[in-house]
Amino acid sequence: MDETTLRHNEKMKKIKAARDRLMKSKTEKRGLIIVHTGNGKGKSSSGFGMILRCIGHGIPCAVVQFIKGTWETGERRVLKEKFANECRFVISGEGFTWETQDRERDVAAAQAGWEQAKALILDPEIRFVLLDEINIALRYDYLDIDEVVDFLQTRKPEMTHVVLTGRNAKPELFEAADLVSEMKLVKHPFKDGVVAQEGVEF
Incomplete structure (x- = not known):
């Protein structure tokens, strides 16, 4: 072995030993409160990736x-058509707030969704619940x-x-959460006039 390979191997051995010591101290398992937020793309995509992993x-x-609402997303379609037994899917809302233009209806839809979300979270058969875009309803x-944090x-x-x-x-949600990820917008094609596209945005 040459000098570079030997140095690399020694470095990796030290890293592995340190990692093994660290992992021995991480033994707790519990249900997590996880928040995906920020102005960048990927919040829902990440959540649905976790659903697929489950x-x-x-x-x-389950997903609420x-x-x-009425937006036909690829995730919604595949989960309802292919994995209805593995993942319950609830639609709450009639579309983005600028589409409905009716606060009372939006509030009623969000509250109905939250009631269903609570029932799913409390269901002993379900171990993972994605509340997609609930931060908008809270905002x-x-x-x-x-009420949401207390629950x-x-x-x-x-x-x-x-x-x-x-x-x-x-x-308040940041404080309550175990894990918070913030997606940061660096560049987006929408600013250059590119419309949202199937498979990328929905």
Whole structure:
């Protein structure tokens, strides 16, 4: 072996030893509160990726989709048509707020969705729930942030994971969450006049 390879091997041995020591101290398992927010693309995509991962592991899961409502997404189609037994899918809302232009209807839809979300989270057969775009409903005060946080902290079953997606997640949710990821916009084709496209945006 040459000098470069030997140095590399020694470095990797040290990294592995340190990693092994670290992993020995990580033994707790519990259901997490996870937030995907930020102005960049990928919040819902990441959440649905986790749903697919759950299906692959045989973990019963559910989606409650706030706000988007009538928008026919690829994720919605494949889950309802191919994985209805593995993943329950609830549509809440009639479309984006600028489409409905009716606050009372939007509030009612969000609250109905939240009631279904609570039932799914409490369902002992379900271990992972994605609340897609709920942060938008919270941002516009269609739902009470204190009620949502209190429910997640005091009533969510110990081993159930809950993911909340959408821009502008409130500080109270950051505080309550175990894991927060913020997607940052660097560049987006929409600014150059490119319309949202199947398979990329929905």
